[in-house]
Amino acid sequence: MPKRNSKAEFFSLLAFLIMGALLLSNGFVARLQAADEQVDVYRELEPIGVVLDTVLREYVREVDMQKVVEGALVGVMGSLDRNSSFISAADLAAMREDTKGEFEGIGVSIKPDADGNITVFHPLPNSPAAEAGIKAFDRILAIDGKDTKGMTTAEAADLIKGRKGTFVTLSIGRKPKDAPEDAALETLELKVRRDKVPLESVKEAQMLKGSIGYLRVSDFKDNTAADLAKRMQEFMDAGMKGLVLDLRWNPGGLLTASKDTCELFLPKGALVTYTRGRLNADGKPSKDDLRLVTGKRPVLPEGMPVIILVNDQTASSAEIVTGALQFHQRAVVVGEKTFGKGSVQTVIPLTKPENTALRLTTALYYTPADVTIDHQGILPDVPLDMTPEQEEALAKQMFESFENAPEKQYMQNHGSMTDYPVTADTVEDIQLQRAVDILQEDQVWESILEKYHRDVRDTQMTAEDAQARNGAAEKAAAAPAAETAPAEESPAEEPPVEEAPAPDGDFTEPVW
Incomplete structure (x- = not known):
């Protein structure tokens, strides 16, 4: 077996990291120089070289350079934000499988x-x-x-x-x-x-009493909209008078799937979301800026009442669907403020390490109301919080119901289904019950909107607000810190990442 040349590997790794920094920065040096700031990338990366050289010379065992490279990339990406990350070969393969369905x-x-x-x-x-x-x-x-x-x-x-x-x-x-x-x-x-x-996104589909359809969507995959359309048509054929779309504990998924889902509800030409990235060096919009607009006729009739259920684990693509249907007055939102994961992650394949990729935040989502989702979420029209204990008990009951036949699944536990045997141990779903109550008290959509729908711009941050906030944050980062000003008094400060763990760490894990 040929002897490994650790020195050669070291310099290859250092060159890889430097070139990666230059390429991924998308003209980082040029932008800063245009602002009369001189940045020597090689000098900035010198500490990495010192550390690696020391490790190769002094570490007690032979170093696995692949692990070192991947560890360095994990550290680089983890320093950016809560959603950017390095994707290993195994995780990349699993991610591709998961979105295929x-x-x-x-x-x-x-x-x-x-x-x-x-x-x-x-x-x-x-x-x-x-x-x-x-x-x-x-x-x-x-x-x-x-x-x-x-x-x-x-x-x-x-x-x-x-x-x-x-x-x-x-x-x-x-x-x-x-x-x-x-x-x-x-x-x-x-x-x-x-x-x-x-992998089915539509986990539960039931007709509740009063001819109210109930659909629970766990995430957004390639086949989500098609599955929803099939279920919705079945409900309409059975005489559905109103629909509850449950997006609680939904961490998101494919952006294209969220647009496809909105096309089931919204008229052709309706704005679903738009994104805004970092401006280029010439001041022009980023290549990651886009507008998603519906391109099909809706499946659901215009006057059919729709209620969306959300909680603090509703995130990303699920928030896009919620925000779009809420803005266009196509749904009343019941539950809790959503998670607030409104950023675009672009998956960038890497040739080294082989079959790996970067998940890099490149833009922010905005609702059609010019309201940013990131770090603030979507406010419900009808706020109804549950305690963490109630949510955990309901989630456990919900997923234990997978073991039962469809006619015994959890949404019946609150008593909306006829002849369902409620026991003393049954956890009541107060948010679903509230949605059912709203639809049963008045099935005229205009009346429901007038009574429950709120101004979606109320108390939420607009695109202009977010731009001003981000600009102030960049200025604050560039300026010397004032010794007398505590950090918590700065209105431009981003919310600490540790205060908002990603939702898929709580209730959703990959399936194997």
Whole structure:
């Protein structure tokens, strides 16, 4: 085996980082020089070279340069904002599978619990995992005999997923039914055959009493709008008088899918959203600036009442749909202020490291009302908050319902479905119940709008406000800090990232 030349690898890595900085900066040096600022990129990157040289000379073991490169890229991207990141080869492949609408695996969503244990968030309906008996909130103790203690979800996922027709054995720990909180877990060994698993965005579709249709969308994929159109037509054929579109715990997805979804509701030519990126050196708009406009006739009749349910985990593309339908007076929004993830991430493929990419924030979304979504979210027309305890209990009940037949799924738990057996343990969905109440008290859409729809520009930041804020922030960053001015008094300061964790860390995980 030929001996590795660490020095050569070091200089290759340093050159890679420098060239990457120059290319990704999109003319960064030129822009700053145009503003009479001289920046020597090589000098700025010198500390990286010093650190790497020291590591290669002094570290106790031989250095894996691929890990060093990827670690450096993770650090660079993580320093930008909460949504920019380096995408490893494995994560890039998983992301491509997820947006296609199908993949090969067992169909189980996993996440760490409060103690870091790998836990099943939910198995997909009719998936190999569900058919094998895996249930929501099962703890995965081992995968093919490998203890999961200390594993990350990514490491566990790598062991769970695989080609169609192969098998994986999961050691499961399950809390006995009706057992006290501190009861020991029952253990089971479940052998699961991997298969092709469809990823459906429309998780639940029910006709509630009063001929009210209910659709819950978990995220936005290529097939989301087509699935919604099919369900909506079925409801209309059955005499639907109003629709509830549930976007709670929806972290977003494809921008194109959000436009396609809006086309089901809005007339042709309606503005869905527009983006605004950083101005070029010549002062012209960024190449990432765009306007999305509907191009089809809607599926839903113009006068059909629509209510959208949102909470603080409704983000990104789900916020675009909410903001567009709210602005065009095509929906009344009920629930909580949404998450506020209104930025565009462009996936930029890299040739080195091979089969990896960067997820880079390149622009911000705005609603048709010229209101920015980022860091402030969408305000509901009818505010109705739930406590964290209520939300957690409802989410658990919601995903446990995947184990049941459709006629017993969670949206019936509040009693809107006829003859549904409500028990003392049933968690009431107060937000869905409020939507049903609104639609039942008056099914004339104009009357509902007049009573409940608010001015969407009220108390929210417009595009001009955001531009002024961002300009002030850039000036503040360039100017010497005043010793007497505490940072928290600056109105231009961006909200701290740690105060707003990404929504997919709470209730949504990739499915394997």
